[in-house]
Amino acid sequence: MSSSSRRGARWLTLMAAVAALIAVIMLLGAVEDTADVTQAEAVSTPPVVTVEPLSVGDHQARVEVLAEVKPRWNADLKAEVGGLVVKVDDRALAGNRVQQGDPLAVIEDTRYQAELAEAEQLFREAQLAAEQAEYASRVARRQFSRAGEQPPNDLALQLPQLDIAKAAVDAAQARLNLARRQLRQTVIRAPYSGYVIRRYVSPGQMVMTGDPVANLIGDRHQGIEVRLSRAQWQLLAQPLAGQSVAIIDDQGEQLGKAVVRQAGGYLDETTRQYVVHLSDLVLEQDESRVLVGDLVTVRFDGRVVSNSLSIPATALTAEGAFWWVEGDDILAKAPASVVARLEDRVLVQAPEARAQWQVVALPMASYLPGQRVRPRVREVR
Known part of the structure; x- marks a missing residue:
């Protein structure tokens, strides 16, 4: 091939490449114009917002x-008497339910049996002394009556001795009651029905008066x-x-x-x-x-809150505001003055004096005040 033919072929290749480049540039321009038109059309379409029609009125707060x-009852049961713990009932174990009066623990009672026997003896002796003092008083009164004389004082009738003897009976009776109570308290019982939460004593343990035995909570x-x-x-x-x-x-x-x-x-x-x-x-x-x-x-x-709106809980934004749609389909926003929350509703004071509202049920972070929207009413079930 001659040199002139080769130069002609190169020029044809170059022209073809330039033509292909021009075609690509024109194609890209057409695609960009289409995207711009599509984007412009998308921007010009107002977004759809879901609204719930609401009326201002009187709503009961919750x-x-x-x-x-x-x-109601929760107590640490404590020992009223001291001594050796000889038995802990199985019902006293933690988690068990007990009835009122059930035994929980037993303290060795030999000492208290002896104290009860001694108290009974002292009570009988006091009763005998009181009977003797009363008999002596009656004899003295009878003697003065037979002699036709007036007793010079109460001592002559042995009335002070009788009063002391009666007081001794009362004291002996009180000691006897105490001894009986202490003997009963060697068996620690549940004062009410409930559950044992924890146990503090074990068999063979020495307890003092006031030591805790078990913690019991009531079941009623x-x-x-x-x-x-x-x-x-x-x-x-x-x-x-x-x-x-x-x-x-x-x-x-x-x-x-x-x-x-x-x-x-x-x-x-x-x-x-x-x-x-x-x-x-x-x-x-x-x-x-x-x-x-x-x-x-x-x-x-x-109480009943007047001039309030019961809006859905989802209508509240993170910053504590809510959106609504004005009459010309324009978004508006105001801080929510929350009065109370009612399950999935929130009771707020109406920010403006109007009877009807279209509250945005699901607000978006991209909303702007004054933005035009297309409201769609949500069906309330």
């Missing part, structure tokens, strides 16, 4: 507080202590004592009801909260007994 079920008459903040307290209708409250389990099911026994008489010295005591716990089902130590939710029905 206060729900987590509380622990506690036994559960009590609940509730602590309320000042804001929660102000939501409740007063007086609170005597009102019925609902007891809710951790699954949201109502277990039963209780009655407010005492409310607001004092503040907790640590938390400075109002202390409310509940009693008369009545369960709706016998098989779903509330156990001591259970955590339950106590629901109080509060």
Whole structure:
């Protein structure tokens, strides 16, 4: 091939490459224009927001507080007499349920048997001395009567001796009662039915008067202590004592009801909260007994709050605000003045004087005040 032919071929290759480059540039330009148009069209379409139509009105507040079920009776049983522990009943082992009067431990009673016998002897001797003093007083009175004389004083009738003898009988009776009680207390019994939480003694152990034997909690008459903040307290209708409250389990099911026994008489010295005591716990089902130590939710029905909105709990943003849609489909936002929380609802004061609201149920972090949206009404079940 001649040199002129080769140069012609190179020019044709170069021109083809330039033409291909121009075609690629034109294609990229067309794609970019299409993307710009698509993006412009997307931006121009208002986002869809889910709203819940609500009306301003009077709503009853509720206060729900987590509380622990506690036994009404909880005591460390202590030995009233000292001595050697000769027996610990199997019912005194931790975790066992005992009935009122069941024996828990036995202390060796030889000493107390002897003290009882001695007290009985002293009581009989005191009774004999009192009878002798009374007989002597009657004889002296009879002698003065036969002689037709007036006794010069009470001593002549042996009345002081009689009073002392009667007082000695009373003292001997008290010592006898004490000896009998101490003998009975060598058998330590459950003062009420309940569960043994822990045992402190073992057979062969020496105990002194006042030493703990076992810790026993009652299994009946559960009590609940509730602590309320000042804001929660102000939501409740007063007086609170005597009102019925609902007891809710951790699954949201109502277990039963209780009655407010005492409310607001004092503040907790640590938390400075109002202390409310509940009693008369009545369960709706016998098989779903509330156990001591259970955590339950106590629901109080509060006072009626006027000019309020009951918005869904999901409508609250992380910073404590809520969104709504104005009449011209424009987003608006305001801090939520939360009055109370009602399960999956939140009771807030209406920020503006209007009757109807379209509250955004599921707000997004990308929302802006004044942004135009397309509201879609959520179906409330």
